[in-house]
Amino acid sequence: MGKRITKHLTYLFEALLEVVYYKDDVCIICGGNAEEINICKSCLNKIKTCPGDTVLCKNNNYFIYYSVSYYSKVMKTLILRLKYKGDFFSGETIAKLMVSHIQREKIKFDAITFVPMTKRAEKKRGYNQSQFLSKLVSKSLDVPLIKCLVKVHESNDQIGLDGSGRWDNLSNCFRAVNEKMYLGKVILLIDDVITTGATAYYCGDAMKKSGAKSVIVLTAAKSCI
Ligand SMILES: [Zn+2]
Structure with a gap:
């Protein structure tokens, strides 16, 4: 064998x-x-929640984002286990914390989506952790889950790039799909961690250009933003 x-x-x-x-x-x-x-x-x-929202702004384009907590200790362990070890129990815990955060912050939206991976990266990992989280949140809140985006290019390794390099690296990676399904709707975009905000920004931008009324971002954790 x-x-x-x-x-x-x-x-x-x-x-x-x-x-x-x-x-x-x-x-x-x-x-x-x-x-x-x-x-x-x-x-x-030990999971210190991040109350309130933060505005992500670039090129006169604004997005509001929320994070359940900072990227440290317990939350970091949960995210790494879900992302690299296929530990869906950790994912279940993160999703429940996201649902509580949505309810606590009274975040209102019409549909949920997630940050996509390239086909190749998803095949290699076997699943998309953000999609996994968004499925559980959608089910728990009974809000539709729509696949709004595809990732068409692999972003190069972000390590070693400065702030603007990281933004350039992601600028052409995401494309909108299923536009008719979310025309005029407020979309909640789910991801595991927000770092520079570039991923969330380009995903949100692609959806807004394709007819979304607005995009609100929710991540499990925030790191250095
Ligand atoms: Zn414990």
Whole structure:
């Protein structure tokens, strides 16, 4: 058997064991007694929420964004587990925190969408973490989920680029699709982390140019913005 197949089978077996032995009353961060969202009170209290909204502005174009918390400690662990380890329990916890944040901040919108990945990147990872979160939020709030965007180019590695380099790097990456489905609607765009805001800006810009009334951004965490 090839090394690659063995690796995949081992991964599948471990994932299966995790499902079989997973207990929903155990905190996924510390192993303590969990509350209703797979996490204990103590770990939950370490997530410092970011109240209020922030305006993202460029070229006289404005977007409002909200983040559940800063990109640190518990939230960072949850995001990294969802993004790189396929840990959907962590994703479930993040989605529930997003729903609570939407309700607490009274964010109003008509439909939900997510930051897309290129076909190649999604195939490699096997899923899109932002799409996963948006599906759960959509289901929980009973608001339609619309695929509004595709990512047509892979953005080069952002590491090592300065602020303007990061913006240039993403300027032609996103294209609007299914425009008729969101004409005149307020769209909530979901992503895991906001850093420079360039991704959120270009996604929002593409949707507004294609007929969205407005775009509000919600991320699980914010980092350095
Ligand atoms: Zn805990």
